[in-house]
Amino acid sequence: MAVMEATLPRRLITTPVAGPLVALLLACVFFGLRTDQFLTGPNFSLIIQQVMVVGTLAIGQTLIILTAGIDLSNGAIMAFGGIVMTKLAVDSGLPPVLALVAGLAICSLFGLVNGLLVTRISLPPFIVTLGMLNVVFALTHIYSNEQTVTDLPPLLTFLGQTFQVGQTNVTYGSLLTILLFLLFAYLLGSTAWGKHVYALGNSPEVARLTGIRTARLTVGVYTLAGFVYGIAALLLVSRTGVGDPQAGQTDNLDSITAVVLGGTSLFGGRGLVIGTLVGALIVGVFRNGLQLMGVPSIYQTLITGVLVILAVAVDQLSRRRNR
Amino acid sequence: MNAKLSAGLLVAALLVTGCGGGNGGSGQNSSSSTPKVGLITKTETNPFFVKMKEGAQKSAQANGLELMSAAGKFDGDNASQITAIENMVAAGVKGILITPSDTKAIVPAIKKARDAGVLVIALDTPTDPQDATDALFATDNLKAGELIGQYAKAAMAGKPAKIATLDLAPGVTVGQLRHDGFLKGYGIQEGDPSVVCSQDTRGDQAKGQTAMENCLQKAPDINVVYTINEPAALGAYTALKAKGREKDVLIVSVDGGCTGTKAVKSGEIAATSQQYPLKMAEDGVKAVADFAKSGKKVSGYTDTGVTLITDKPASGVEAKDTTFGLANCWG
Numbered sequence: 001m002a003v004m005e006a007t008l009p010r011r012l013i014t015t016p017v018a019g020p021l022v023a024l025l026l027a028c029v030f031f032g033l034r035t036d037q038f039l040t041g042p043n044f045s046l047i048i049q050q051v052m053v054v055g056t057l058a059i060g061q062t063l064i065i066l067t068a069g070i071d072l073s074n075g076a077i078m079a080f081g082g083i084v085m086t087k088l089a090v091d092s093g094l095p096p097v098l099a100l101v102a103g104l105a106i107c108s109l110f111g112l113v114n115g116l117l118v119t120r121i122s123l124p125p126f127i128v129t130l131g132m133l134n135v136v137f138a139l140t141h142i143y144s145n146e147q148t149v150t151d152l153p154p155l156l157t158f159l160g161q162t163f164q165v166g167q168t169n170v171t172y173g174s175l176l177t178i179l180l181f182l183l184f185a186y187l188l189g190s191t192a193w194g195k196h197v198y199a200l201g202n203s204p205e206v207a208r209l210t211g212i213r214t215a216r217l218t219v220g221v222y223t224l225a226g227f228v229y230g231i232a233a234l235l236l237v238s239r240t241g242v243g244d245p246q247a248g249q250t251d252n253l254d255s256i257t258a259v260v261l262g263g264t265s266l267f268g269g270r271g272l273v274i275g276t277l278v279g280a281l282i283v284g285v286f287r288n289g290l291q292l293m294g295v296p297s298i299y300q301t302l303i304t305g306v307l308v309i310l311a312v313a314v315d316q317l318s319r320r321r322n323r
Numbered sequence: 324m325n326a327k328l329s330a331g332l333l334v335a336a337l338l339v340t341g342c343g344g345g346n347g348g349s350g351q352n353s354s355s356s357t358p359k360v361g362l363i364t365k366t367e368t369n370p371f372f373v374k375m376k377e378g379a380q381k382s383a384q385a386n387g388l389e390l391m392s393a394a395g396k397f398d399g400d401n402a403s404q405i406t407a408i409e410n411m412v413a414a415g416v417k418g419i420l421i422t423p424s425d426t427k428a429i430v431p432a433i434k435k436a437r438d439a440g441v442l443v444i445a446l447d448t449p450t451d452p453q454d455a456t457d458a459l460f461a462t463d464n465l466k467a468g469e470l471i472g473q474y475a476k477a478a479m480a481g482k483p484a485k486i487a488t489l490d491l492a493p494g495v496t497v498g499q500l501r502h503d504g505f506l507k508g509y510g511i512q513e514g515d516p517s518v519v520c521s522q523d524t525r526g527d528q529a530k531g532q533t534a535m536e537n538c539l540q541k542a543p544d545i546n547v548v549y550t551i552n553e554p555a556a557l558g559a560y561t562a563l564k565a566k567g568r569e570k571d572v573l574i575v576s577v578d579g580g581c582t583g584t585k586a587v588k589s590g591e592i593a594a595t596s597q598q599y600p601l602k603m604a605e606d607g608v609k610a611v612a613d614f615a616k617s618g619k620k621v622s623g624y625t626d627t628g629v630t631l632i633t634d635k636p637a638s639g640v641e642a643k644d645t646t647f648g649l650a651n652c653w654g
Contacts, residue, residue, distance in 0.1 A: 035414075043413050050406050146493040148427040239405075241431035246399035246424075291410035294359075297393040297403070298367045 016263030017275040019314055023261075023307075024282050031289030038289055041168035048170075051258075051284035052177040053078075053239060054251055055277060056232040058258040059184050060111075060225030062276045065259050066188070066201045067221055068268025069118065069125035073110070073132035074229050075251030079244070080140045081107040081233030085156060086149035086243025096155035104230035110136060111226015115219035133252065140245050149243030159238035173235045180231065184273045197221060201268030257283060257304060261311045282307065357389045358615040360608055361411035361419040363404055367394040370580055370654030371600050372422065375446065378604035379420065386612035391416060398525070401425040405432040411441075418442035418611030420604065426451040426496055442614045444621065446603045448497055458610065458621040460603045462629050464500035464577075465507070467596035470631040470640070471575035472508020474594045475547055477637030478573055482546070484509075487520040487538040489531055489550040489559055498526075498551050501577050505549045519545060524555040531558025539566055550576045553583025553595060560591045579632060581652040587632055588645040594633035600653050602627045 032039040057074045064071045085103035088094040094102070110132060117128040159173035188194035199207040200214055208214045236247055262279030264271025286307070287300050362379045364372035376392055383390040391414060393407035401424055409432070411419055419441055423429045426448060433443050433455050445456040453459060475484075488505070491498025506513060519542040522534035531554060538545060539562060548563075550556035556576040563569045569591070576583060579597025586592045610621040631640065632648035 037413055037415065046409055046413055050409065053402070148425055148494075150427055150430075236402075240401060240428055242425075242428040244401050244425060244428045246401060246428075248402075249400065250396050287406065288410050288413070291391065291393060291407065292414045294389065294391045294414075296367070297407065301396075 016265075016270065016315075017272050017278060019318075020261055020263050020275055020278045020282065020311070024278050024285065027282060027285050027289065031285065031292065035289070035292040037292050041166060043288065043292075045168050045170050045174065047281065047284045047288050048174040048177070049239065050288065051280040052171075052173050053232055053236045054254045054258060054283075055280035056177055056180060056235055057229060057248075057251055058255040058262075058276045058280055059180060059273060060228040060232075061255040061259050062262075062264055062271065062273050063184070063188075063197065063221050063225050063228075064125065065256075065264055065266060066197050066268060066271060067218055068201045068204075069218075069222075070256070070266070071114070071129045071222075071225060072126065072252045073114065073129040073136055074225070074232075074255055075248030076133045076136040076140065077107050077110045077226060077229045078233045078236060078251065079246075079248040080110070080136050080143070081230045082237045082247060083140050083144045083149065083243050083245055085233060086152055086237055087144065089153050089156060090149050090151060090243075096153040100155065100234065103233055104227060107230030107233060108223055108227040111229065112219065112223040114226070115222030118222065119215040119218050137249075144243070144245040146245055148245065150241075152237065152241060152243070156234070157238045157241055159235055160241065161238075171239075173238055176231075177235065178277075180228070181273060181277045188273055193217075198269055201270070203269075254283070257308055260308055263311070263315065265315055266312070279311075357387065358612075359391055359411075359414060359416040360388045360611040361407070361414075361416045362390060362392045362604065362607075363407045363411075363419060363421040364392070364394045365398045365400075365422050365424045366396070369398075370582075371447075371578070374653035375422070375600040375604045378601035379608050382605040382608035382612075386609060388417075388608060388612055388615070390608070395424050399424050401428040404429055408432045408436050412436050412439050416441060417615040418444065418607075420444050420446050420607040420611070421456070422447045423450050430455045442611055442620050444607045444610060446607055447598075447600065449624075451496065453624070459624045460607050460610075460627055461624070462598035462603075463626050464497050465504040467577045467598065467629045468501040468504020468506075469508035470504075470596045470629065471549065471577060471594055472505040472510075474508075474631060474633065474637050474640045474642070475505075475549070475573055475575050476509045477640050478593060478635070479547065484517045484547045485542060485545045486518045486547045486549065487522075487535065487542070487545045487559075488518060489522055489524045489534050489538075489548065489555045491551045492523050492525050501551060502549070505575075524551060524558070526552045526555055528554040528558040531555030532562045533558075535559035535562035536565075539563070539568070546572050548572060548574045550574065552576060552578040553580055553586060553592065556583065556592045556595075557586055560586070579630070579648060579652055580654040581649065582654060584632060584645055584648040584652040587648065588634060590634075593635060594631060594642065595648075597630045597632050597648055597651065599627050599629075599651070 061071055081103040084106050085099050088102055089096045089099035114128055117123050118125050162169035162171050196212045204214050258280035259276050261282050262275030290300050380390055395403040404424055437443050443456045445459045447461050449459050450456050490502050520538035524531040524534050548559050553576050556574050563572050574592045576592050576595040579595055587595055614620055631642040633642050634645050636642045
């Protein structure tokens with residue numbers, strides 16, 4: 001008994017997800033009390049649909065932030081991937097499967113280039129991905145000729161279709177998003193690769209000395225993140241039903257917000273991908289709940305900003321206590 | 324400790340939220356019985372949409388509706404508009420008034436809302452296709468362009484024109500219609516040699532200035548400037564002034580914002596076609612109120628009017644002066 005009492009608070013400190021999870025639950029209780037429509041199955045399904053794109057981007061962002069990097073180009077890469085998939089399938093008449101594969105490949109390729117620039121030329125990730133943001137943004141607008149692509153084949157919109165759970169319609173995309181989070185939680189938590197990623201983020205020098213091939217690992221992380229952005233592109237396309245060159249313009253920052261709200265340290269080596277899911281849900285719950293209450297969207301922006309600062313403050317304070 | 328601390332901080336944040344909600348929505352208790360109407364604009368900050376929201380608020384109060392509002396983070400932010408539609412449908416709105424950021428990409432989300440029995444009216448900008456919404460309340464943008472085209476033609480009085488067009492952005496219907504209208508009003512075709520420079524400005528003053536500077540590099544003898552809106556026009560004016568050309572170049576524009584109308588009064592802009600966002604929103608909310616009461620849906624296109632504003636009228640082109648313009652301007 002005494003042992004359990006000692007370990008529970010300890011676990012709360014060492015598990016960076018506990019704080020965000022409590023925050024998410026409190027927010028749900030709050031909105032549940034304030035509006036009738038909030039605590040319903042269809043509404044929760046809606047919130048998951050609304051956060052799945054940024055949430056998936058944030059999986060890639062989490063990987064990169066765990067290595068003490070950052071990715072400002074993910075929303076732009078996703079938008080380009082979405083345009084490639086839809087344009088190839090609709091305008092170029094390629095079989096939808098090939099168009100989809102091409103989109104995933106192009107996103108992975110941009111991730112690979114980011115990783116190579118970070119490792120081979122030792123450029124700071126912030127600079128590499130800032131440059132890449134502009135390059136990919138421009139490519140998207142050039143390639144799409146600023147035109148939205150419509151009339152998509154069923155393969156590209158499949159993830160936006162729904163199946164029934166009780167009274168609630170759930171999209172296949174929501175399911176895929178949750179499976180992705182579980183997959184990456186497993187990869188980071190229970191494989192040697194995951195441990196290497198944490199080690200790299202904690203101290204690249206120590207990681208190198210223990211025999212981890214850090215450059216290769218880093219390139220792998222950026223490439224994998226790019227691939228995940230490709231999946232986000234498919235989710236986006238299936239959610240909106242169109243290929244949209246304007247998409248994702250603030251999603252880079254929104255994905256960082258989800259990571260930070262989820263308790264992952266921006267300095268690398270500390271955090272959990274499940275926390276990122278919780279972080280993305282916090283943003284979605286606030287946006288949905290405040291809208292249901294009739295609060296204008298500018299307040300949603302205000303509150304998200306306050307929450308981000310609070311989350312980092314909590315991270316810093318708990319580190320100080322741990323010392 | 325971590326959890327307790329963040330929980331405490333979150334409660335503080337929620338209190339802040341609670342205050343925001345209290346200020347924003349009057350009559351919280353009656354909210355379940357009062358029919359709701361949603362307004363979704365392109366952005367929160369553009370004065371045009373601020374005025375639109377003001378009109379919607381006024382009309383909602385007068386018609387016994389509760390107004391919910393939302394906006395994208397930037398012009399072109401389709402995802403936020405989709406999210407807003409979904410949340411408003413979940414909140415049980417009777418009708419949604421929307422200024423679509425992406426006229427094509429928003430269509431599937433609108434269809435879902437209409438399938439759920441919600442009346443959807445486009446304000447200011449038509450969707451593509453236009454019948455994706457129940458109705459459209461908007462300025463006739465082609466006519467707005469035509470008016471300033473006719474004015475410019477008359478004001479030039481037969482002098483050979485070297486025209487610069489400072490446009491919006493490729494693929495945006497509003498910009499295309501105004502541009503086409505201007506050419507039609509001036510009596511020329513797309514590709515006419517008198518149009519010596521065309522640049523996109525996204526309706527932004529700084530980009531308008533840059534565009535005009537570049538146009539003057541390309542063709543220093545430009546004497547007519549068509550602009551998509553008055554911020555672009557004022558940017559062009561700044562560029563012309565730097566070259567000492569502000570007196571002998573005719574700038575015409577569309578929008579009729581208060582800043583822009585003042586610029587017409589002071590002579591920086593020769594004429595502008597004024598539109599009426601307040602009226603779009605008022606009429607839209609009224610239509611939703613009627614639908615809530617009687618179940619009757621509006622349909623088709625309602626022209627909310629456009630007026631040429633200038634203090635130097637040209638013969639044969641009907642116009643009102645800036646006194647009228649300032650009394651009816653937005654922003």
